Amino acid sequence: MPELFSEEWIREYIKFLNESSEYQEAARDWEGDFLFVVEPDEELERPMYVYLDLHHGKARNGYVVNDPSEVNPAFEFRGKYSNWKKLIYGEIDPIKGLVSGKFKLKGNMAKVMRYARAAKILVEVAQKIETRFPEK
């Protein structure tokens, strides 16, 4: 079982995502890369960073980032570890997470808000992976 946001987890995630016809439909015109940031809290010691390049309904590339200054993504989506767990367990969805302040988003709002459904599917795909969550 891969650990959340490990290289193995990302490989599996990209595979599932690229098999999702639902995602391909919802994000068919999307162009933009993301940096996902997991902020440490009482359950996590160090931050985690994942880069994901999404293009026209597919994930073109994705990898673990050690130093976030090494990448220059169009969007950044960040939140505390406990909130990421809630997201992946399906207890909150990405829009609710943003509205309630559990997650922060940087980037072109006009662009990203057009793909609310695609964002929801991105999370649903993550829920399909049997994930081991790191512990302190």
Next chain:
Amino acid sequence: MYAGRILKIDLSENYVKELRPDDKIYREFIGGSGIAVKLHLDMESHSKDPYGPENPVVIMTGPLTGSAPSCSKIQFTAKSPLTLGWGESNAGGKLAIYLKRAGWDGMIIVGKSRRPAYIHIDSNGAEIKKADHLWGKTTYETIEELKKEEGNASVAAIGPAGENLVRYACIILDNSRAAGRTGMGAVFGSKMLKAIAVSRDFTFSPEMADPEKFMKAVRELAGRVKDSFTANMFKEVGTGGYVESAEMFGDLPVKYFTEGEFGKADRISSNYLIERYFRRHDGCMGCSIKCGKVLEYGGKEYHLPEYETLASFGSLLLIDSGESLIEINHLANSLGLDTISCGVTIGMAMYLTEKNLADFGIKFGDAEKVKEYLKLIACRQNHGDMLAEGTMRIEEKLGLNGIAAHVRGLEIPMHDPRAFFSLAVAYATNNRGACHLPHQMYNVEMGLRIREYGIESSGRLENDGKGEITAKMQNFAEIFNCLVMCVFVPAKPSHISSLLKFSTGFDYSPEKIYSTGEKIFNLKRKYNELSGRGKEHDRLPDIVLHPVSGGTEGKVPDVRKQLQEYYDFRGWTSEF
């Protein structure tokens, strides 16, 4: 802080008087529609004909007007010609700040002018002036003209819809801010009152009880606004940035509430419009969010339609052209029509025509016809005369039942109670009728929590607990109507408590804010009961209670169950 003066303007007798209300009324009712409902009950306006000269219009600012962020709204209140009950509508722009800084907390307008008139206000008082040259003009033309005549002034004006007593006529302020709901524009029209112009006469400077602590509270709130996703979304793309998300949740009403999936949300959203036509940010004076935007389209400047308008004339009518919606919004605002009630009423006409229940000669998706009908409604010509009455009266006239999408006569806004269940009880019990403001239950269903009062949703498609959290949110949210603060400001009770305390010197703890809100909510309820618009109107029409596909997952709220819980929580009798 308060100026301590209110204008009383009698249009019949052509006199103006200065009132100095007792300190007690400020302390007990804060401002805005809190003070207004107290004044209306004292004047017994509930027993008056809404179009009669004796129906007073009470217009109020609040204690934070011009001092705290996003407190540039002003409340217009009167007995509503649309709902026949409590009528209130607020709007931003500059009017509230100009009025307060001229040394006035508000005004009471009574009587009826024999000829078209407008009111000009500065620090010396008010003057009733002739408006024959303005009668018949659009809101934008009137605002433009009065700004030429009165110099640097903020203007609130009605259009032809208000003059012709369209029951959902609105008042437009300055840069396209609208006091849209409950037909306050029609009440102006019934008094032959075309506009109010307040000069920029900043002779009154609000003095804070504790300036240092007040500024600290302002900075804290500003920081929270800066961190708020919703506020940032509104800042970048306006309220219409929510259109696609609304469709995902099933919150975007489609085809007069009969379907759950539009499939073309991305063609009508402000995300689409901003990417193509954005020119500059716009908004209310003293607001950092600036949710208004100016677009450049076809060589002309237009205001960006709000979410409510994009949905009420877009998905609700199956119009999938954002460009058409820019034009429709401009036309509706020019004519002085509430875009929610107007869109829903046209949607009902389309629905009845499609179902062969009546023939209004208009079909879903016909944007050009909608533009034509807006003019007919505003001038009460042909089919427009009946449509000017709103959905409740159309249904009554045709002898139908459950089709008119309204509560208490006010048309249902563009948040679907099948997507966020607590909206069912919120709409059913809201004092001005079906309204998404200021209780913000759709935001509560999306994760907004008010910890101080235990307001948290159990899940957007759950019924349990919804009666209780809705009542609590209604009580809390009355404070926004009193201040008058924009509900887009993510202010917690503690923020509001600090702002109120350090500006007025009155001790307003979070508990007192809640209990005062409850008292004011109940006074508005009392007003409705005295008007004959009480408990028997706590219901939702069938048209929004049929299952639809999409984000609502085919689920429907249990209104009865929610109401039972609501009445129990409020300690009201629970019989239906």
